Every structure is written in C-alpha cells, then in structure tokens.
Amino acid sequence: MTKKLYYETAYLKxxxxxxxxxxxxxxxxxxxxxxxxxxxxxxxxxxDAGEINGIPVLDVFLEEDEVLHKLDRMPEGTSAxxxxxxxxxxxxxxxxxxxxxxxxxxxELFEANTVSFHLGTDxxxxxxxxxxxxxxxxxxxxxxxxxxxxxxxxxxxxxxTPEELAQLPLVKxxxxxxxxxxxxxxxxxxxxxxxxxxxxxxxxxxxxxLKAEKQKGNTxxxxxxxxxxxxxxxxxxxxxxxxxxxxxTGKDEIMDRIEKWELEHKQVQTELTELKEKLDEYxxxxxxVDHLDAIAHQFNDKSLxxxxxxxxxxxxxxxxxxxxxxxxxxxxxxxxxxxxxxxCGAFFKAHLGSFNGKGGGSDKMAQAGFSxxxxxxxxxxxxxxxxxxx
Numbered sequence: 001m002t003k004k005l006y007y008e009t010a011y012l013k014x015x016x017x018x019x020x021x022x023x024x025x026x027x028x029x030x031x032x033x034x035x036x037x038x039x040x041x042x043x044x045x046x047x048d049a050g051e052i053n054g055i056p057v058l059d060v061f062l063e064e065d066e067v068l069h070k071l072d073r074m075p076e077g078t079s080a081x082x083x084x085x086x087x088x089x090x091x092x093x094x095x096x097x098x099x100x101x102x103x104x105x106x107x108e109l110f111e112a113n114t115v116s117f118h119l120g121t122d123x124x125x126x127x128x129x130x131x132x133x134x135x136x137x138x139x140x141x142x143x144x145x146x147x148x149x150x151x152x153x154x155x156x157x158x159x160x161t162p163e164e165l166a167q168l169p170l171v172k173x174x175x176x177x178x179x180x181x182x183x184x185x186x187x188x189x190x191x192x193x194x195x196x197x198x199x200x201x202x203x204x205x206x207x208x209x210l211k212a213e214k215q216k217g218n219t220x221x222x223x224x225x226x227x228x229x230x231x232x233x234x235x236x237x238x239x240x241x242x243x244x245x246x247x248x249t250g251k252d253e254i255m256d257r258i259e260k261w262e263l264e265h266k267q268v269q270t271e272l273t274e275l276k277e278k279l280d281e282y283x284x285x286x287x288x289v290d291h292l293d294a295i296a297h298q299f300n301d302k303s304l305x306x307x308x309x310x311x312x313x314x315x316x317x318x319x320x321x322x323x324x325x326x327x328x329x330x331x332x333x334x335x336x337x338x339x340x341x342x343x344c345g346a347f348f349k350a351h352l353g354s355f356n357g358k359g360g361g362s363d364k365m366a367q368a369g370f371s372x373x374x375x376x377x378x379x380x381x382x383x384x385x386x387x388x389x390x
Contacts, residue, residue, distance in 0.1 A: 002067045005037040006048075007159075007181060010093055010196035012037045013086050019052075019078045028058070029071045033080055036067050039089070044117035045096050045195045049085040089196065091227060095124050097155055097185075097197040098145075098204045098225030102126060104189045105145045106221075107171070110137060115218060123210065124225070127218040138221070142209045152202035154186045157193075165192075208232060276306070284314045294387035296323040298380070304331045304367060311335035311365065321387050323380065330376040332357075334383065335365040347383075355379035 002020075005012055021032040031052065038048045040060045047060035052075060059070035096119060103114035103126055112128035133141075160168070160180050174180055174192035183193040185201065198204060205226035212221045224232050240251045247257040287295050295314060299307065307324040311333050314322050319339040325332050334344045344366035348359055352368055356375045359368025370376035 001065065002033055003035040004067065005035055006039045006196055007157075007194070010089070010198070012084070013089075014081075014083045017080050017082060019075065019080050022074060023068075024074070029074045030068045031071060031075065031080075032066055033069065033082070036069070037082065037084060038067065038069060039092075039196050040067050043193060043195050044099075045092055045119050048092075049088050051083045052080050054081075090198075092119065093196050093198045094204050094226030095119050095224075095228070096193075096195045097201070098207050098223070099124060099126060100183060100185060100191055100193070100197070101148055101188065101201060101204065102141070102145050102207055102221070102223060103128075103171075104185065105141055105148065109141060109144060112219070113171075123222050123228075125220050125222050127215055127220050129218055131214060131217070131219055133212055133219045133221075138209055138212055142207065145207050148188065149201045149204050149206060152200050153188060154200050155183065155197050156186075156199075157181055157183045157197060205229065276309075280310050280313050283310060284317060287314055288318055291318075291320060293389065294321045294323060294384065296380075296384045296387070298325045298327055300327050302326050302328075304329060304333065304369075307331070307333045308335075308365065308367065315364070323383055323387060325376060325380040327373060327376075330370045330373050331367065332359075332370070332376060332380055332383070333365070333367050334361075338364055342387075347386075351382065352379070355382070 005015065015035065015037060017033050017035040019031050020034050023030040023032070033052075038050065038057060038060045039045065040062045041047045042062065048057070050057050052069060052071060055075055056072045057069055058072060061068055099114075099117050099119070103117075106112040106114065106126075106128050110130065110133065112130040112133065114126045115129050116127040118125045158181070160182055162177070162180070165174075165180055165182075168182065168190045171189055171191050180192060181194050183191050183195070183197055185191075203226075206229050208224050208229040210222040210224065210232075212219050214220075240254065243254050243258075244251050247254060247261070249257050287297060295318070302310070302324075304326065307326060311322050311324055312335065315335050315337040319337060321334070321336045321340045321342065323332070323334050334347060336342075336344065343363040345361040345363060348357075348361065348366040348368055352359060355370065355378055356372070357368045357370045357379055359366060361367055368379070370379065
C-alpha cells in the first residue's frame with residue numbers, strides 16, 4: 001500500500017520515491033507510488049497537481065485505498081522525482097483551514113451547523129442549516145472569524161484510536177472506523193478530516209464573505225481565504241479606482257455620483273422617447289403619401305422594436321398593408337390594422353423557409369430575421385411584389 005505522506009505533513013513539496021506499478025487504461029496512463037504526497041480528491045477538497053519525472057499529474061484519486069496518479073504520458077523506469085504544485089496546494093490549505101474556522105464560528109455564534117463544503121476554482125462555499133443569517137449576522141461572523149485568524153491559533157492533525165476518539169468533543173462523528181484523523185484548531189474545535197491544512201490560523205491570511213443565498217432550506221455562504229481574498233480585494237480596488245476616475249470623484253462619493261448619473265440617464269431616455277414619438281409621427285405621415293396598394297420602406301438605422309412601433313402607428317392611420325425592412329439587422333416586419341385580408345403570421349409561415357428566414361407572429365403583425373442581408377432583401381422584394389399584386 002502506498003504510504004500517504006500528506007497525512008504526515010502538508011508542507012512537503014518534493015520527494016524521491018519508486019513507481020511500484022504502471023497502469024494503462026482506455027482513459028489514460030496511471031502510476032502507483034511507494035510514497036506520495038499528492039492529495040487525492042476527497043472531503044470537499046480537490047486533488048493536488050504537479051509533476052512526476054517532469055510529466056504533468058492530471059488527476060489523483062483513491063481506488064480501494066490506493067492512490068492513483070493519472071499522468072500525461074507513461075514515465076520511463078521506476079525512479080520517481082515528484083514535485084507538488086505548491087501554489088495550488090497552499091491555496092487548498094488556506095481555503096480548507098478557513099472553512100473549518102468559518103464553520104466553527106457559524107456554529108458558535110448562531111448554532112448554524114455546516115452540512116456541506118465546496119472548494120471550487122473561483123470561490124468556496126459552505127451550506128449551513130439555518131435560514132436566519134441576515135447581512136448583519138454575516139458581518140458579525142466575518143469579524144469574529146478574522147479575529148480568530150489574528151490570534152494565530154495552532155492547527156494540528158493526528159490519528160486517534162476509537163477509544164481516544166470517544167473522549168473528544170467532535171463536531172460530528174466520522175464515517176470511517178479506522179485511521180481516524182483529527183484536525184484540531186487550538187481552543188476552537190476538533191474535527192475529523194483527511195484534508196491538507198495550514199499549521200496556524202495566521203496562515204489563512206484573511207477570510208472574506210462574498211454573499212449568502214437560500215439553498216434547499218439552508219443558507220449557502222460564499223467566501224474566499226488568503227491569497228484568493230487578496231486577489232479579490234485588488235480587483236475591487238482597481239474597479240473603484242476606475243469608477244473614481246470616470247466620475248472624477250473620491251470613492252466615498254461614487255454611489256452618489258452613480259445615482260445622479262442614473263437620474264440624468266432616465267431623463268435623457270424620457271426625452272429621447274418623446275423625440276422618437278414625434279419623429280415616428282412625422283415619418284408615418286410621410287409614408288402615407290402616394291401609397292395606393294401597400295406601404296413598403298427600407299431603413300438603415302432602425303431596430304426591430306422601432307420598426308414594430310412605427311408599423312403600429314402607421315397601421316392606425318390606414319387600411320393598407322405595411323412592410324418594413326432593417327438593412328442593418330436583416331429583419332422584416334409585416335403589419336396591418338386587421339382590414340387587410342392576408343394574415344401576417346400565416347404569410348411568413350408559408351414563405352420564410354424559402355428565404356432561410358425564421359420568425360412568425362399574429363394575424364396583424366409578424367416579424368422575421370434572416371441569416372444574411374441578401375436573403376432578407378430577396379424576401380423583402382418578394383413580399384412587396386405579393387402585396388402589390390405584381
């Protein structure tokens with residue numbers, strides 16, 4: 001059986017060992033090592049990465065208590081020079097130890113027990129068995145968990161016998177009955193866990209709570225620890241700096257400036273809508289001149305929504321069918337006020353397929369989009385000819 005060095009220390013970065021078995025499977029190349037510090041998937045923690053004889057380690061997992069290492073290619077010989085991706089390993093240590101501490105504080109302050117933990121690539125989450133964690137309580141949790149980090153309490157791990165286990169005030173009983181490993185945060189908690197951890201709470205660096213949301217009767221808390229929290233802080237500082245520069249104000253006044261900008265934007269939008277209404281009124285009157293059989297027009301700068309609005313306005317003033325095309329969007333609108341015999345939706349359904357168009361609508365209005373300007377123009381010309389009886 002492979003000796004699991006990650007149980008002895010989480011700080012081993014390189015070691016020499018022997019490859020005791022090479023395995024070829026349909027899904028890849030695997031090796032078993034005499035000794036390994038590569039942590040396999042388990043307990044909510046992802047596996048380690050790194051190299052064996054310079055060959056990238058793609059995956060690590062347990063199979064019948066053996067640690068299998070999936071490699072990019074088959075190694076030569078039996079000697080193995082192993083190297084952990086330390087940046088990834090230490091990140092996992094910070095996140096996992098941070099989770100233990102956060103869970104302990106949630107339980108201590110609000111009797112909120114952790115029911116699941118996820119250590120993701122971008123963020124971590126715990127689900128706690130309460131729905132009563134409003135923002136003010138989350139702020140208290142964040143302050144307290146960081147206070148315990150600054151106390152730099154020691155974190156140790158060790159194996160215990162069933163008799164020793166019975167004497168410990170565990171958070172919850174472990175599922176395994178042998179090789180029971182305890183992770184102890186001095187003065188905080190005892191937890192059965194097989195993951196990799198830092199040696200003191202100070203190495204967690206800091207914990208930042210991002211948000212909380214309801215999840216199947218529980219509350220899911222999103223958080224970051226250590227260098228991840230620092231990276232998030234740096235991103236937010238850059239964003240604040242960019243906004244401060246954009247609005248030419250200090251960061252404390254950004255929200256006031258944004259609210260003012262939103263008010264000004266709404267006023268501009270209101271004025272723009274009023275101007276569009278007036279423009280459409282003039283345009284509708286212009287389109288009604290000298291049309292005896294159908295009103296057809298091409299636009300270079302109108303959106304589908306704007307064409308629909310204009311078509312409705314024109315239809316309220318005439319019994320003639322209306323056909324509009326947007327050359328910028330390759331869209332066509334067909335409308336009338338209900339006095340024209342042809343159903344708009346039925347006309348599109350019958351003919352769009354021949355022009356690679358997709359769309360539909362009601363008896364009084366239909367719209368369609370085309371994959372190319374050429375298809376849109378061909379359909380538009382066809383529809384104009386049909387409506388004018390050519």
